[in-house]
Amino acid sequence: MDHIIEIKEVLKKYEDFTAVDHLNLNIKKGSFFGLLGPNGAGKTTLIKMLVGLLRPNSGDIFIKNQKMTRDNVFLKTKMGIVPQHINLDKELSVKENLIFSAKLYKLKRDPQEKRVEELLAFSELKPIENKLSKNLSGGMQRKLMIVKALINDPEIIFLDEPTVGIDVNTRRKIWDMLKGMKDMGKTIILTTHYIEEAEYLCDQIALMDKGKIFHLDTSKHLKSNLGTFTVEYFNDAKVTEYKYFQSIEDAKQYTHALCGNYILRDTNLEDVFYNFTNRKVR
Ligand SMILES: Nc1ncnc2c1ncn2[C@@H]1O[C@H](COP(=O)(O)OP(=O)(O)OP(=O)(O)O)[C@@H](O)[C@H]1O
Numbered sequence: 165m166d167h168i169i170e171i172k173e174v175l176k177k178y179e180d181f182t183a184v185d186h187l188n189l190n191i192k193k194g195s196f197f198g199l200l201g202p203n204g205a206g207k208t209t210l211i212k213m214l215v216g217l218l219r220p221n222s223g224d225i226f227i228k229n230q231k232m233t234r235d236n237v238f239l240k241t242k243m244g245i246v247p248q249h250i251n252l253d254k255e256l257s258v259k260e261n262l263i264f265s266a267k268l269y270k271l272k273r274d275p276q277e278k279r280v281e282e283l284l285a286f287s288e289l290k291p292i293e294n295k296l297s298k299n300l301s302g303g304m305q306r307k308l309m310i311v312k313a314l315i316n317d318p319e320i321i322f323l324d325e326p327t328v329g330i331d332v333n334t335r336r337k338i339w340d341m342l343k344g345m346k347d348m349g350k351t352i353i354l355t356t357h358y359i360e361e362a363e364y365l366c367d368q369i370a371l372m373d374k375g376k377i378f379h380l381d382t383s384k385h386l387k388s389n390l391g392t393f394t395v396e397y398f399n400d401a402k403v404t405e406y407k408y409f410q411s412i413e414d415a416k417q418y419t420h421a422l423c424g425n426y427i428l429r430d431t432n433l434e435d436v437f438y439n440f441t442n443r444k445v446r
């Protein structure tokens with residue numbers, strides 16, 4: 165199996181608190197991998213270790229069969245990072261942000277200009293290339309962060325909540341950008357609190373909590389393991405109960421005994437996540 169990322173027994177502590185707990189995980193080259201988990205699960209901490217911003221207390225990370233360390237410059241040039249918090253230079257324009265980033269990677273002048281133009285076209289930011297990034301809307305800032313991470317044509321892209329607080333239309337445009345990146349053969353690691361985002365984009369989904377990964381599978385299998393059909397029932401105690409069933413016949417049978425309103429529907433990934441954490445994510 166061609167694993168581009170191998171994580172072996174990785175432990176990260178902040179003083180006495182264990183943020184990532186002896187975690188093992190392999191990620192296939194070319195996959196779109198989703199990391200879901202409640203606030204504080206350890207997702208950002210894990211990503212920071214994968215990109216060499218944080219050092220694990222113990223355990224090893226291998227990327228492209230090389231050990232990842234904070235000074236592995238070769239591996240860092242193979243990665244693009246979209247951090248959880250805005251990382252744009254606010255006083256620079258859209259285009260200048262990209263040029264500045266290209267210079268950091270020491271791209272030569274001609275390839276640099278070509279790459280910046282390609283990315284402006286890809287992200288549809290060309291019409292606003294001269295706008296200062298501090299004057300962009302939140303959605304445009306997120307788009308710029310994503311293309312900025314592509315400046316060095318990385319093989320692996322880490323996106324930590326790239327669409328947080330973005331309207332539906334812009335989010336879907338960003339999804340198309342991300343799908344385009346997958347079609348280019350890139351390996352993508354995404355964290356998100358938008359379950360439908362993970363369901364729509366990711367080949368594999370890991371459910372993480374308290375520094376560990378509890379489930380790792382395709383969205384389809386995660387749902388079928390829980391039960392393909394869900395009955396939602398608002399009970400007499402004014403609480404919504406969720407019951408999961410493998411067959412529609414069993415689900416219908418169950419509803420016969422219910423008095424009051426119920427919904428019988430397909431199970432979705434949010435049910436899986438809700439059942440896993442027992443609390444809504446948004
Ligand atoms: N620098 C730090 N010092 C101490 N504790 C930290 C530090 N960074 C993170 N933590 C703690 O580690 C835990 C995991 O944090 P992390 O940011 O990795 O979670 P997350 O899954 O990314 O959460 P979110 O969904 O809110 O972004 C949290 O309890 C957090 O408070």
Ligand SMILES: [Mg+2]
Binds near residue numbers: 207208209248324
């Ligand atoms: Mg985070």
